[in-house]
Amino acid sequence: MWASINELRERIHAGSSEEVVCEYLDRIGSSKLNAFVTVAAESAIARAKEIDSGGHDGVLAGIPVAIKDNISTKGIRTTCSSNILTGYVPPYDAHVIERLKAAGAVIIGKTNMDEFAMGTSTETSYYGATKNPWDTDRVPGGSSGGSAAAVAGGEAPLSLGSDTGGSVRCPASFCGVAGLKPTYGVISRYGLISYANSLEQIGPFATSVRDLAAIFDVVSGHDLRDSTSVDRKTNYSSALENDVKGLNIGVPAEYFGEGTDEAVEKSVWNAIHTLEDLGATWTEVKMPHTKYALSAYYIIAMSEASSNLARFDGMRYGIRTEDSNWHTTFSQVRAAGFGEEVKRRILLGTYALSAGYHDKYYLKALKVRTLIKQDFERAFNDVDVLIAPTMPYPAFKLGEKIDDPLSLYLADVDTVPINLAGVPSISIPCGFSDGLPIGMQVIGKHFDEAAILRTAYTFEENTDYHTKRPEGL
Amino acid sequence: MYENPDGVMIGLEVHVQLNKLKTKIFCGCSTDYHNDPPNSHVCPVCLGLPGSMPVINKKAVEAAIKVGLAFNCTVEERTQFYRKNYFYPDLPKAFQITQYDFPISSNGYVIIEGEDGEHKVRINRAHMEEDPGRLVHEGTIDKSKYTLIDYNRSGMALLEIVSEPDMRSPKEARRYLDKLRNIIEYLDVSDADLEGAMRVDANISIMGGQRAEIKNISSFKGAERAMLFEIVRQKNVLRRGGVVVQETRHFDEAREITLSMRSKEEAHDYRYFPEPDLVPLKISGWAPAIKETLPELPDARRMRFVEQYGITDDHAKSLTGELVWANYYEDVLKSYENEYGEKLDPKFAAAWINDTLKGEMNYRGTSLTFKVGSVTHYAVNKEYTVAIIRFLNLKTITKNNAIYLFRKLLDEPKGGDYYRPVRNSPDSAENYLMLTLEKEGLLKVEGDIVETAAEEAITENPQSVADYRAGKEKALNALVGAVMKKTRGRADARTAREILLEKLG
Numbered sequence: 001m002w003a004s005i006n007e008l009r010e011r012i013h014a015g016s017s018e019e020v021v022c023e024y025l026d027r028i029g030s031s032k033l034n035a036f037v038t039v040a041a042e043s044a045i046a047r048a049k050e051i052d053s054g055g056h057d058g059v060l061a062g063i064p065v066a067i068k069d070n071i072s073t074k075g076i077r078t079t080c081s082s083n084i085l086t087g088y089v090p091p092y093d094a095h096v097i098e099r100l101k102a103a104g105a106v107i108i109g110k111t112n113m114d115e116f117a118m119g120t121s122t123e124t125s126y127y128g129a130t131k132n133p134w135d136t137d138r139v140p141g142g143s144s145g146g147s148a149a150a151v152a153g154g155e156a157p158l159s160l161g162s163d164t165g166g167s168v169r170c171p172a173s174f175c176g177v178a179g180l181k182p183t184y185g186v187i188s189r190y191g192l193i194s195y196a197n198s199l200e201q202i203g204p205f206a207t208s209v210r211d212l213a214a215i216f217d218v219v220s221g222h223d224l225r226d227s228t229s230v231d232r233k234t235n236y237s238s239a240l241e242n243d244v245k246g247l248n249i250g251v252p253a254e255y256f257g258e259g260t261d262e263a264v265e266k267s268v269w270n271a272i273h274t275l276e277d278l279g280a281t282w283t284e285v286k287m288p289h290t291k292y293a294l295s296a297y298y299i300i301a302m303s304e305a306s307s308n309l310a311r312f313d314g315m316r317y318g319i320r321t322e323d324s325n326w327h328t329t330f331s332q333v334r335a336a337g338f339g340e341e342v343k344r345r346i347l348l349g350t351y352a353l354s355a356g357y358h359d360k361y362y363l364k365a366l367k368v369r370t371l372i373k374q375d376f377e378r379a380f381n382d383v384d385v386l387i388a389p390t391m392p393y394p395a396f397k398l399g400e401k402i403d404d405p406l407s408l409y410l411a412d413v414d415t416v417p418i419n420l421a422g423v424p425s426i427s428i429p430c431g432f433s434d435g436l437p438i439g440m441q442v443i444g445k446h447f448d449e450a451a452i453l454r455t456a457y458t459f460e461e462n463t464d465y466h467t468k469r470p471e472g473l
Numbered sequence: 474m475y476e477n478p479d480g481v482m483i484g485l486e487v488h489v490q491l492n493k494l495k496t497k498i499f500c501g502c503s504t505d506y507h508n509d510p511p512n513s514h515v516c517p518v519c520l521g522l523p524g525s526m527p528v529i530n531k532k533a534v535e536a537a538i539k540v541g542l543a544f545n546c547t548v549e550e551r552t553q554f555y556r557k558n559y560f561y562p563d564l565p566k567a568f569q570i571t572q573y574d575f576p577i578s579s580n581g582y583v584i585i586e587g588e589d590g591e592h593k594v595r596i597n598r599a600h601m602e603e604d605p606g607r608l609v610h611e612g613t614i615d616k617s618k619y620t621l622i623d624y625n626r627s628g629m630a631l632l633e634i635v636s637e638p639d640m641r642s643p644k645e646a647r648r649y650l651d652k653l654r655n656i657i658e659y660l661d662v663s664d665a666d667l668e669g670a671m672r673v674d675a676n677i678s679i680m681g682g683q684r685a686e687i688k689n690i691s692s693f694k695g696a697e698r699a700m701l702f703e704i705v706r707q708k709n710v711l712r713r714g715g716v717v718v719q720e721t722r723h724f725d726e727a728r729e730i731t732l733s734m735r736s737k738e739e740a741h742d743y744r745y746f747p748e749p750d751l752v753p754l755k756i757s758g759w760a761p762a763i764k765e766t767l768p769e770l771p772d773a774r775r776m777r778f779v780e781q782y783g784i785t786d787d788h789a790k791s792l793t794g795e796l797v798w799a800n801y802y803e804d805v806l807k808s809y810e811n812e813y814g815e816k817l818d819p820k821f822a823a824a825w826i827n828d829t830l831k832g833e834m835n836y837r838g839t840s841l842t843f844k845v846g847s848v849t850h851y852a853v854n855k856e857y858t859v860a861i862i863r864f865l866n867l868k869t870i871t872k873n874n875a876i877y878l879f880r881k882l883l884d885e886p887k888g889g890d891y892y893r894p895v896r897n898s899p900d901s902a903e904n905y906l907m908l909t910l911e912k913e914g915l916l917k918v919e920g921d922i923v924e925t926a927a928e929e930a931i932t933e934n935p936q937s938v939a940d941y942r943a944g945k946e947k948a949l950n951a952l953v954g955a956v957m958k959k960t961r962g963r964a965d966a967r968t969a970r971e972i973l974l975e976k977l978g
Contacts, residue, residue, distance in 0.1 A: 072524040085523070092517050094524060189750075193523040197749035226526050227751050304749060307558050310567030311521050315622075326562055326620070353558075353744035362746060 001027060001154035002469055005211045008063050008157055017048040017062025021106055024064045028109065028155045031473070032136060035150040037069050037127045038077045039109040047106045058104030059218055065100055066156035068147050069110040070117055071202065072191035073097055076107065080193050081125035082115045084337025088317045094191020095226065096160060096202050096219040103218045108156055111146030115339045116309060117167055117195040119143050120411045123402045124341040131398070132174060133470040134436055138395040141171030144205070148175040151205045153473055158215050159205045164196050165297050166390075166415025168203035169427035173390035173439025176429040176468065178212045178456065179205045183447050184422035185230035188223030194308040196301035197228075199419040208466055209428065209457040213237045216449070232447060239450035242461040245279030247451075250383030254290035255414045261393040267431025267438045268389050271459060275387075278462060280455075285379040285386065289371040290417055296368035297416035298409060299352050299361050306349030312337065344405065369420045376421040376443075385455050386443040389414055390427040394436035414441070424449045428456045429465040437465075475588035477641040479679045481704055484638035485646060485696075486674040487653055489663050490604060491536050491630040498603050498630035499527030499570065507667055511609075511623035519628030521565030526750045527603075529554075533630040534577070534756065536662040537601045538763045540632055541578025543656050543770055544596045550757035552577040554601075554748040559741050562622055563605040571602035571633075573745045575753070583656070584772065585648040588641060594649050595637040604629035607669070626669065632662075638676060638684075643700035646675065650693045651794075655771045658796045666844075675700055679707045683719040687731050690724050699724040703731050774799055782806075782819035788827050797841050801855060802826050808859045812896075817862060825862055830879055837883065853882045856894045856902040864906065871965055874915055878906055915963060923956065923964045927972045930955035941977060949973060 001023070003011070012020055025041050044064065051062040067073060070080045072090035074097070079085040097107065114124040122145025123129040130145040132138040133153035140149040144161025148171030151159050161168040163181035172179025180203045187202045194200070204219065206212040213236040222231040249272060256265050272282050314320045314333030321332040338346070352361040379386060392414060401408045418425045424444045431438040444452040460466050492504055500518035517525035534552075541548045555573035581596035606627040610617035634653065640646045654671065657663050663670055673696045678684040687703055690696045707717045721740070722731040769777070771793050778789035778799075793799045805826060809817035830853060834840060842849050861878055864870040870878070894902040910916045930952050931938055937955075940948035949970065956969040 070524075072522075078523070080523075088523070090517075090522065090524070092522070092525075190526050191524040194750075225528060227528055228749075303746060307556050307568050307744070307746070310558060310560065311523070311565060313560070313562075313567065315562055316520065316565065317522075327560075330560065350744065353746055355742045355744075358744070358746075 002207055003157055004208060005060070005063060005157065005214055009061075012062040016052045017106065018045060018052055020062065021045060021048040021064050021108065024108055024156060028150075031153065031155055033131045033133060033140075033149050033153050033155070033473075034128055035111055035130050035140075035146045035153060035155055036066070036109045037079060037081055037112050037125070037146070040073075040076050040107055041109075043076065044106050044108045051104055051106065056104040058102065059214060060100065060158075061104030063105055063158065064108040064156055065105045065215070066108055066111050066147055066150045066159035067097065068113055068144050068159070068161045070113060070162060070193040070195070071096060071160060072193065073107060073110065076110060078110065078193070079126070080116045081113045081127055082337065082339065082342065083126045083319060084312045084314070084333065085318045086337075087319070090191075092191065095188035095223045097191065099219045099221070105158075105218070111144070111150055111159060111161075113146055113161075114143035114167075115342050116193070116305070117143040117162055117164055117200075118305070118341050118345050120166070120170055120408050121396075121398075121402065122146060122171070123398065124339055126339060129398055132395045133473055134176065135395065138397055138436070139174065141174030141391070141395060143167040143171075144179075145171045147205050148172050148177055148179065151175070151177045151207060152470060154469070157206070158211060160215075160219065161203055161205060162192055162195075162200055163203045163419065164200035164301060165419050166412045167200075168205065169390045169415050169425060169439065169441055170412070172205060172427040173429075173441075174395035174437065176437025176439070176465070176470075177205050177207055178209050178426065178428045178466065179203060180212055180216060180426045180449075181418060181424060182216070182220065182449060183230075183424045185228050186232070186424070186447070186449070187220050188226040188229045190223055190225040190229075194304070196304040197308065198304060199297070199301060209426070209453060209460050210237070210240060212426070213240055213453050213457075230447070234450070236449055236453055239453050240457045241454055242458050243279070244275050244455055244458045247275070247280040247385065247455060248383045249275060249280050249282040249455075250285035250379050250386045251282055252285050252287040252290070252379065252386055252388055254287045255388035257413070259392050259410070259413075260389060261433065263431070263433035264389045264391070264393060264438050267433070268387065268440045271430040271440050271463075272387055274463060275455065275459060278458060282387075283383060285383060287375040287379060287417070289368065289375050292368045293372055293417040293420055294409060294413055296365040296372070297412070297420055298348075299365035300369065300420075302345045302349030303352045303362050303365075304349070306346045306353065309338075309342065309346055341405070372417050373421045375417075376423055380445045384444075385451050387455075388441055388443065390439035390441040391415070394433050394438055418443055422446065424452055426452045426456050428459065429468070430459070430463075431465060432468070437468075475641060477588075479704060479708060480681060481641050482638040482678050482684070483640040483643070483646045483700060484676040484684075485636045485640070485649060486676070487634045487650065488672040489540070489632045489634060489653075489657055490667070490670045491533055491632060491662050492664055492667050492670055493662050494530065494532050494536065494630055496530055496532075497628035498530050498533045498601065499628055502628065504629060506625035509625065511621070511625060514625045515627070519565075520624055521627075527570060527748070529751060529754065530630060533601060534754065535759070535763060536630070536660075537577045537599065537632055538756070538760055539660050539662060539767065540634070540657065541581065541599050542760060542764050542767060543660055544578075544581040544583055544599060544634065546578035546581030546596060546599055548578045548756070548760035549575060551575060551753055551755050553753045554751045555745045556748050557743045557745055559743060561605070562620060563608050563627075565606065565624060565627060569603060569605065570748050570751070572600035576600035577756070583649070583652055585645065585652050587645050587648070592639075592645065594639040597635040597637055599632055599634045602631050602633060603627070604631050638678070643697045643704070646700055647693060647697045650696060652771075654693070655794060655796075659768055659770050661768070675703075677703045677707070678717070679704060680711065682707065682711070682717040685717065685719070685731070686721045687724050688721060688734065689726070691726065695724065695726055698729050699731055702729060706731065782823070784820050784823040788823040791827050791831065792823065795841075798826075798831060801841060801851075801858075804855050805858050805862070808855055809862065812859060813863060817866075821866075822862060825865070825875070826858065829876060830858065833879055833883060839883070853879065854893060854902070856896075857882055857906065860902040860906055863903075868965060868968075870910065870916075871963070874910060877913075877915065878909065881909055923960065923969055924972055926956045926959040926964065927952075927969065927976055929959060930973070931976060938977065
């Protein structure tokens with residue numbers, strides 16, 4: 001059931017998109033993973049039939065794609081896995097959805113996530129946790145856990161997630177698939193329901209770097225409706241060369257710090273040595289401000305979130321409690337509609353922006369952000385890419401950390417600096433520990449997705465971690 | 474010198490809606506919603522739907538720079554938008570995109586007619602922001618069972634012009650507001666006649682005390698009333714031995730009083746932070762280019778009118794005080810010259826246009842132009858005014874007849890564009906005016922008829938003739954009166970006088 005874009009293209013050519021889509025729908029229907037919150041069976045089949053009859057020649061013609069539930073899809077319920085958006089059906093498509101549709105893709109459903117993308121385990125979803133396909137007692141990572149689990153579990157060949165502080169790379173790592181957080185501005189955020197605007201990017205998941213680059217080619221590109229979108233035309237698929245000769249890899253010691261699982265450390269170093277054997281060189285780099293990244297990240301993300309999520313008042317869409325006066329009604333709606341973690345982050349963000357605390361927290365976090373950006377700039381003076389663990393450890397157990405928010409926040413230690421700096425990073429599988437996938441991230445300079453894709457592709461071409469599939473699904 | 478006995482300090486925040494732009498500030502929705510059903514000019518962006526993002530309207534930035542320059546502000550090289558966070562049902566995102574640090578323009582001034590002559594009011598800043606939606610209540614806000622929200626207004630471009638507390642009386646504040654409206658009108662960025670085009674918040678303190686901010690003022694007249702009330706209120710507080718506290722007060726337009734809304738302790742914490750979805754705008758180089766396109770502003774035009782036309786400063790001030798009148802005046806001068814090949818005496822024209830026509834309209838409370846749909850019409854087309862002044866110059870009609878004609882034109886819709894006169898045709902302005910006078914029997918009487926009337930008057934009033942001849946100059950007036958009576962007022966009094974003098978030898 002795990003098929004590449006090329007394999008699916010052949011099957012669609014020989015058979016039909018409808019057959020392919022129906023197979024995936026069956027698989028979703030019988031799944032125990034809870035990867036989807038909405039399955040768009042009817043519209044997906046209708047679209048597949050249309051593709052079958054229309055002779056669509058798009059790159060993704062007839063191929064199903066799963067979409068994280070915080071990306072607006074016209075006519076398909078979009079809830080951010082929150083009760084507060086129950087029943088909300090966007091009247092418009094996000095930019096990435098327009099691009100996918102134009103390329104012939106079939107939107108198969110909306111995937112589960114941590115509520116409003118706030119989490120590292122997909123356990124804060126109003127619709128219940130998603131399970132890790134490798135071990136259903138474990139979390140898939142988050143917040144795009146549904147999108148990663150769907151691809152790893154063979155319920156969709158491709159999917160989109162969003163990465164604010166690691167939300168694509170973390171579940172990619174935990175689920176053993178490839179996931180990309182592009183440079184800030186490379187994919188339009190128009191239609192992505194914001195958690196923390198200045199940090200997040202939409203990013204794709206796939207079972208191989210080749211497929212990842214293919215869907216990335218489709219969804220990236222300039223969009224006038226997103227003022228932070230960048231006008232740079234690139235063909236990422238053409239960057240995929242099996243060659244790292246002369247590549248200079250930086251290894252930041254700070255990312256192998258305390259709390260990093262030994263197996264993870266070993267796997268990542270093995271990967272670095274594999275690339276070395278293929279002609280790359282490596283050198284240690286200093287990223288001295290890494291230790292402040294988590295605090296700065298959470299302050300900035302929560303501050304922006306407190307403002308972004310203020311609009312959910314039940315007046316125009318979403319849940320509505322019994323009508324009373326304005327203040328009572330919107331307070332009731334928010335009390336009933338938001339989960340604990342979302343409330344916690346709104347409160348903390350509101351606090352951080354408040355008069356008297358604004359400079360101490362928010363402003364200081366912005367200054368730290370600048371220092372972290374400079375860490376990356378300095379490092380990239382000497383090296384082409386950085387390689388580090390994506391997560392300090394493999395997937396943890398469902399329920400293991402959910403009651404301890406701080407330890408959950410700490411899990412993001414290696415992913416958040418990348419968002420603060422706005423640089424691109426790809427996570428690919430590089431080993432296993434007790435049957436659980438381990439991910440490493442390849443981090444690049446701003447807009448140098450080509451370098452990290454090429455590095456990841458070369459690693460894939462010379463190893464077989466990405467070909468392993470979970471069993472017993 | 475104005476003493477300012479109560480130590481009044483007034484600062485004003487005026488929101489000007491840039492309703493002459495074609496689209497809203499952050500989306501492509503049309504601004505032409507005033508005659509359309511509620512919520513018919515909306516999109517995901519101005520409805521603040523999840524996932525939507527703002528994109529700055531370049532024309533709004535240009536208009537803001539225009540206004541900044543007109544108020545002698547420094548226009549910054551780089552400007553940024555911020556989020557002002559607060560919950561209110563008219564604000565669909567629960568934050569307003571506005572400016573905070575790095576406003577587009579700041580540190581300007583405007584000269585007004587103060588209590589004691591020219592008075593400078595400093596402008597702190599003029600910044601861009603988005604308009605919220607509009608709340609509609611059944612009856613009054615406190616009695617209505619529900620609130621309806623119309624988001625057509627949501628996302629309209631606003632310019633908030635913030636003055637320093639440099640006004641010392643409600644009268645000065647009113648002058649400032651009039652001046653502001655005048656400049657905005659000349660800049661052609663806002664139609665002040667549209668609902669909600671200009672809204673005022675007033676900050677008032679007396680005797681160096683704390684200030685009260687008065688909100689919900691929807692008209693300039695209301696602003697003056699609110700300030701007058703507020704000064705009396707604050708004086709009463711002091712007289713009773715109290716202290717004026719810093720607070721926000723609401724102006725109750727119907728009762729013409731201000732009511733406390735919230736104290737300083739209850740003041741909102743708006744938690745401003747930079748709007749992450751809008752990158753800082755680099756606008757270096759824009760201002761000099763836009764400055765080139767600035768129109769002649771009211772003060773400059775007033776000075777030019779005095780210099781170029783030799784009219785009084787009062788006339789120049791009055792005519793330039795409204796763009797439409799200034800244009801009308803110059804149009805009449807130009808048309809007259811085109812039509813008759815000779816220059817019209819600008820002083821003569823200023824007197825007739827400002828004192829008679831404008832005076833007549835002020836008396837009636839009407840204005841020179843009116844709108845039918847989106848088409849602007851003139852209450853008195855300039856062709857009529859040109860013709861009336863021509864008749865006066867040729868002494869074809871009397872002053873009284875000219876005044877009569879202006880009134881007639883204002884009474885009848887005939888003056889409007891609906892019946893735009895056609896040159897050199899039976900429908901020309903001249904023909905229409907002549908026919909009007911003829912119909913009323915008011916056509917000026919000339920030559921023989923006046924002479925006959927004069928002869929009759931002399932014959933019929935021997936006593937007056939005798940008195941005049943005896944040296945009583947005033948007796949002549951009785952004879953002139955008799956001539957006027959005989960001609961039913963159609964004769965020119967001066968001509969009648971000349972003819973009588975001639976006949977009396």
